[in-house]
Amino acid sequence: MQNTQIILNSRPNGMVEASNFTIQESTINELQDGELLIKIKYISLDPAMRGWMNAGTTYIKGVEIGAVMRAFAAGEVIDSKNDVFAIGDHVQGLLGAQTHAISNGKGLSKCDLSKGNLSWHLGILGMPGMTAYFGLLERGQPKAGETVFVSGAAGIVGSTVGQIAKIKGCKVVGTAGTKAKCDYLLKDCGFDIAINYKEEDVHAVLKQHCPEGIHIFYDNVGGPLLDTALANLAKGARVVICGAISQYNSKSMYGPKNYMKIVTARGHITGIIVFDFLERYPEAVAQLSDWLHTGKMNTKEHIFNGIDTFPSVLKKLFTGENFGKLLIKVS
Amino acid sequence: MQNTQIILNSRPNGMVEASNFTIQESTINELQDGELLIKIKYISLDPAMRGWMNAGTTYIKGVEIGAVMRAFAAGEVIDSKNDVFAIGDHVQGLLGAQTHAISNGKGLSKCDLSKGNLSWHLGILGMPGMTAYFGLLERGQPKAGETVFVSGAAGIVGSTVGQIAKIKGCKVVGTAGTKAKCDYLLKDCGFDIAINYKEEDVHAVLKQHCPEGIHIFYDNVGGPLLDTALANLAKGARVVICGAISQYNSKSMYGPKNYMKIVTARGHITGIIVFDFLERYPEAVAQLSDWLHTGKMNTKEHIFNGIDTFPSVLKKLFTGENFGKLLIKVS
Numbered sequence: 287m288q289n290t291q292i293i294l295n296s297r298p299n300g301m302v303e304a305s306n307f308t309i310q311e312s313t314i315n316e317l318q319d320g321e322l323l324i325k326i327k328y329i330s331l332d333p334a335m336r337g338w339m340n341a342g343t344t345y346i347k348g349v350e351i352g353a354v355m356r357a358f359a360a361g362e363v364i365d366s367k368n369d370v371f372a373i374g375d376h377v378q379g380l381l382g383a384q385t386h387a388i389s390n391g392k393g394l395s396k397c398d399l400s401k402g403n404l405s406w407h408l409g410i411l412g413m414p415g416m417t418a419y420f421g422l423l424e425r426g427q428p429k430a431g432e433t434v435f436v437s438g439a440a441g442i443v444g445s446t447v448g449q450i451a452k453i454k455g456c457k458v459v460g461t462a463g464t465k466a467k468c469d470y471l472l473k474d475c476g477f478d479i480a481i482n483y484k485e486e487d488v489h490a491v492l493k494q495h496c497p498e499g500i501h502i503f504y505d506n507v508g509g510p511l512l513d514t515a516l517a518n519l520a521k522g523a524r525v526v527i528c529g530a531i532s533q534y535n536s537k538s539m540y541g542p543k544n545y546m547k548i549v550t551a552r553g554h555i556t557g558i559i560v561f562d563f564l565e566r567y568p569e570a571v572a573q574l575s576d577w578l579h580t581g582k583m584n585t586k587e588h589i590f591n592g593i594d595t596f597p598s599v600l601k602k603l604f605t606g607e608n609f610g611k612l613l614i615k616v617s
Numbered sequence: 618m619q620n621t622q623i624i625l626n627s628r629p630n631g632m633v634e635a636s637n638f639t640i641q642e643s644t645i646n647e648l649q650d651g652e653l654l655i656k657i658k659y660i661s662l663d664p665a666m667r668g669w670m671n672a673g674t675t676y677i678k679g680v681e682i683g684a685v686m687r688a689f690a691a692g693e694v695i696d697s698k699n700d701v702f703a704i705g706d707h708v709q710g711l712l713g714a715q716t717h718a719i720s721n722g723k724g725l726s727k728c729d730l731s732k733g734n735l736s737w738h739l740g741i742l743g744m745p746g747m748t749a750y751f752g753l754l755e756r757g758q759p760k761a762g763e764t765v766f767v768s769g770a771a772g773i774v775g776s777t778v779g780q781i782a783k784i785k786g787c788k789v790v791g792t793a794g795t796k797a798k799c800d801y802l803l804k805d806c807g808f809d810i811a812i813n814y815k816e817e818d819v820h821a822v823l824k825q826h827c828p829e830g831i832h833i834f835y836d837n838v839g840g841p842l843l844d845t846a847l848a849n850l851a852k853g854a855r856v857v858i859c860g861a862i863s864q865y866n867s868k869s870m871y872g873p874k875n876y877m878k879i880v881t882a883r884g885h886i887t888g889i890i891v892f893d894f895l896e897r898y899p900e901a902v903a904q905l906s907d908w909l910h911t912g913k914m915n916t917k918e919h920i921f922n923g924i925d926t927f928p929s930v931l932k933k934l935f936t937g938e939n940f941g942k943l944l945i946k947v948s
Contacts (some may be wrong), residue, residue, distance in 0.1 A: 292733070324649060340717040344881055345881045365904075420740070508877075514874070527876070527879065527880050528879060530877060538874065539872065539874040539875070539877075540872065541844070541872025541873045541874040541875075541876060542872045542873070543869065543871070543872040544870070544872075544878060545858070545872060545873060545876065545886070546858060546861060546870075546888070548838075548858065548886060548887065548888055549858050549887075549888025549889070549890060550675055550676045550888075550890065552888070552893065553887070554885045554886060554887040554892065555879060555886040555887075556879065556885040557877070557879055557881075557883070558879075558880070558882070559880060559881065559883065562883065594743025
């Protein structure tokens with residue numbers, strides 16, 4: 287049986303390009319005791335991938351040149367010599383950007399399809415959903431009546447954060463880069479205010495509509511928008527740094543000039559590394575699934591077909607072209 | 618009776634200059650009921666003054682052009698129509714840069730000279746000492762065995778922070794800008810490591826001598842040094858922003874490019890506004906006085922004579938020329 291794999295061919299110098307990848311065919315090895323074979327159905331495209339393409343180690347080692355690109359993926363077990371995972375099980379984990387994966391079961395989790403579609407287990411019920419859930423609730427500690435400001439709000443993490451904040455009784459404000467995305471935030475996600483940061487003066491809108499200041503800033507974007515948020519903090523504000531997608535393809539990182547606003551606001555800046563909450567994923571999956579099934583929350587997907595689209599699709603995460611959780615459906 | 622006053626004449630454009638001030642003679646008004654007259658003996662020169670010279674409001678309103686320059690000062694009550702403060706009492710507060718002050722007693726506190734010299738009540742037993750004490754202990758929460766890194770370590774706040782951290786059983790590392798200051802940190806303040814940031818590679822010294830990383834960074838300086846500290850955080854690190862003296866005279870603030878290191882370190886960035894601990898000052902004064910009198914701690918002063926030196930002396934805070942708590946002794 288053949289495996290089609292996306293190989294990291296070169297490291298990007300600035301913006302990620304399709305040419306950073308090659309597509310390779312390889313033969314699938316025979317299973318050893320304890321291993322299982324997964325036929326991958328969906329590959330997740332996540333902003334974190336840009337960091338994984340760099341040399342060196344941050345919270346996780348960079349992908350080696352010539353190796354299969356690291357990726358979250360979900361699929362079905364089609365062969366197993368493993369006691370925990372049986373043929374027919376649906377699973378997800380860091381299976382790589384490929385059509386088939388052999389795993390020893392470590393770091394793999396079963397997807398309960400009664401909780402949601404398989405693809406959701408890579409989105410709102412997967413790593414991005416967990417990041418939103420624990421980042422907002424544990425790091426942000428929202429209280430009813432507070433104002434939550436989310437950047438990159440139309441993304442899978444941002445839209446989930448905003449919807450959870452609404453459920454918790456907060457006033458929710460988000461930024462996005464198109465009118466369609468802003469409409470989605472207002473109409474489908476129940477945001478109170480959506481700001482098109484490409485066309486509106488974010489600072490002025492915040493001053494006008496949030497004179498009480500921001501109690502929680504959940505940042506997916508970084509850059510000057512972070513400074514704007516810092517300039518509008520309420521007393522006791524919590525800034526939760528999740529990502530800085532505006533900066534991942536820059537050669538030099540933008541440092542927030544307004545960082546001392548956290549001092550006068552008597553607030554703090556912290557971050558979310560989702561892997562720290564691994565043991566509590568089931569709790570979050572159950573809660574999010576319940577909110578989804580009872581219509582209190584929705585999620586949006588943006589799906590491309592065929593693994594060969596991977597090299598060109600990844601870039602869409604950073605250009606603002608994608609709208610919804612970006613996935614590749616492996617044919 | 619005549620009062621000599623330092624007047625804010627113009628706002629600095631970049632570095633503070635002597636020409637931003639004028640000296641004015643005025644007549645002292647007669648006391649109203651509830652008021653007291655203080656003969657000022659010491660005027661404190663503090664980095665915060667640079668911010669007070671700007672227009673606008675941060676945690677406190679900027680000084681108006683033509684007004685007496687805001688300053689902490691200490692002196693003796695020489696006349697009183699106030700029930701709380703009697704002739705002969707020693708007091709300190711925001712009395713302004715002048716030789717005499719009339720106060721209604723609000724915000725004024727008595728200086729217990731058994732706790733330390735009057736001048737100490739503007740330094741280690743005053744606002745800077747309180748900033749060090751509550752900033753380190755409440756915001757930093759040091760634990761024995763942890764590594765505490767202090768920037769601007771030879772200043773009154775930094776040297777006090779480092780000495781408290783040593784008393785609490787921490788490993789203490791500080792930066793300063795001259796060999797004499799580094800020697801002072803090692804010999805008089807008991808620091809484990811003192812780094813001359815003008816001559817040494819701070820990052821390399823930290824990597825070599827603190828491979829365990831920094832658990833608390835107490836920042837008085839800001840700028841690229843903050844980035845160096847962020848790149849060397851230990852897991853669970855607390856960054857306490859006290860000041861950014863390297864930036865106060867800059868026209869644009871330096872933003873820390875490494876701010877996302879707080880995420881991977883699972884730490885947080887917070888700040889200290891000393892006025893939030895006003896009610897607990899007596900506890901800190903008693904503790905610091907005890908440490909000073911039992912030889913567990915020392916403090917250094919840098920005193921200029923005569924109020925007319927004020928305009929030229931203030932700048933020394935920002936050029937690194939001062940060494941010890943900067944004060945003017947009013948003749």
